[in-house]
Amino acid sequence: MADPPGAAEVIALRQVSRRFGEMAGVEALSLSIAAGEFFSLLGPSGCGKTTTLRLIAGFERPQSGRILLQGRDLTDAPPHRRPVNLVFQNYALFPHLSVWDNVAFGPRSQRLAEAEIRRRVGQTLEVVRLSELARRRPHQLSGGQQQRVALARALVNAPAALLLDEPLAALDPDLRRTMRSELKRIQREVGITFLLVTHDREEALSLSDRLAVLHQGRLEQVGSPRQLYDRPRSAVVATFLGAANLLPEGLAGGVRLLRPERLRLSANPPEAGERGLRARVRELAFQGATVEVRLRCADDLSLIAIDTTAGLPEHLRVGEELWCRWDPADSHLLESPSP
Template sequence: MNPGTLQPDRQAPLQQPGDRAVIELEKVSRRFGGQSSGQSSGQLGGQFAVEELSLSIGPGEFFSLLGPSGSGKSTTLRLIAGFEHPDGGRIRLQGLDLTGAPPHRRPVNMVFQNYALFPHLDVWDNVAFGPRSQRLAAPQIRRRVGEILEVVRLSELARRRPHELSGGQQQRVALARALVNAPAALLLDEPLGALDPDLRRVMRAELQRIQRELGITFLLVTHDREEALSLSDRLAVLHQGRLEQVGTPRQLYDRPCSAVVATFLGATNLLPDGSAGGLRLLRPERLRLSETPPQQGECGLRAQVRELAFQGATVEVRLAGRDGLAGRDGLALIAIDTSANLPENLRVGSELWCRWNHADTHRLADCPP
């Protein structure tokens, strides 16, 4: 049996091929602290947790919602799952308007950070809980559970209970339990947050492998930019309940639309844009430190080293600009490079040149349509 061929029975919702979005949000809003949902927006008070959010997520896509605490990520996930109801807008799943439908009527399943496993049941029975709730025949249950345990590589641990498993193994049980009924989309709410850093890296690779094998749409909520950048086909950055930007990891990292997106996706140099006004983004890995001034065609300014942070393969250097004539005296700068590429005897207090190519910068106002 090929674990990549796991298929739902007729009772389970099927993910349809083609270009139709699996998840569509159309101007979805949710307020907290006011009157209950379902009333007109003119009657509602409180604060927006999500404000007029529109998104479209396709079949088989690994999509992430990225943002700080309070940005509306988890609320969005709960709205899609049916645990919250919007105060405005529409939610469509596989083309059907399911805005007011209860969770059990929606073709999605959710995985939580705390796993929510039944402690008195072994791995097999935890995973079999969903098919049994659907009153499937015993042979169907055995096939489904056996296939998904093979996919998550837990077949040999089927008779262990949750307390006998590692954190990563428990997370894979939670994934298997959510996937066994072949949902159209899997919703993951900070699923790796309880794991230590090394195990998180391992589980990132496992998530990606499982998603590719099954071809199911994954929607991940996270505040970890490394997680979102490494896993996602596309991602959306949320800030204070509003969508800042959506695109591929490379698009958002190299060409963010705003300082919010730029700084949330990594260390950032924001440079004055001269007579044009506004700001230009220069990523720290594009900033070169040198004892010699810029060459023809390069940009640059003098700066003083304020901090050095050894990070193993790289060194982070924080500097303050000394180019007072250009109006940039005291400008905070960050350079990240390998020790081999940095000037010798670099230390706090050193003065040197910061050099970069204009083509490596991006004007923050230049947003894609």
């Protein structure tokens, strides 16, 4: 397990397990998340991401292991006794209340003085840039604005960490990209720990200081986005974080990762120090700034190359045979799976 860089840990899981009948939600999960970190849990549906979030929030209890928040063992504490707030995927706003009253709901429940409530709500609405919409009801807002109300309602109580369960999943692609920038801006401005659960690798890679990939309830790897993309530990991590060419390595069954953008297509054979395979073009997919090329080698190995239009051989066509070349330094040997 990789430790967070420098800052004190806000969230710590120590060998936490939670099963649902015969199915493992999470299995012996250990994580440390630092103060001020933007941390993501990434993985496919059913891998244990949301279960982990609910365990931290106190909506689920582990069958074994410990959950520490700000250094205190709160494994058995109820949700309202934990210094974290959870933002739900469906926002869970009160439809009959204004934006202001939705955000003020938490401080009012704590019976704070009205002046303190006004100060907190006003400051938080400024952070999420909704001050001018304070009197509107949720149905009068766009999806992105509703998302920011949900964030404000969670932030107004000044939690030690904000837990986000697929917060952008309901938004259209353009609005999702805009809200990614907003999430990062808000997190930097308030300076608290954000823990994001997502199955969207682009979201996790673009937002996270560090991320963890989960698979079948177990932790596969933790690290920075660049570390996990360039040097994944396993084929599971390699393929989940992006398109991957997995090349056989030696007679022992090893596998070497070569990212598609590192593969060059050429009419000429490899030069000294390079490696190469002869392959035939099966598909060409124009993607705007780049073209994705799918190829098949003589030994039935499939390859993917991604390059700019200018970087590809001129007049490349389906059925054409050419060389796939790469620098060995651009590939990465994956760990062999456990027996």
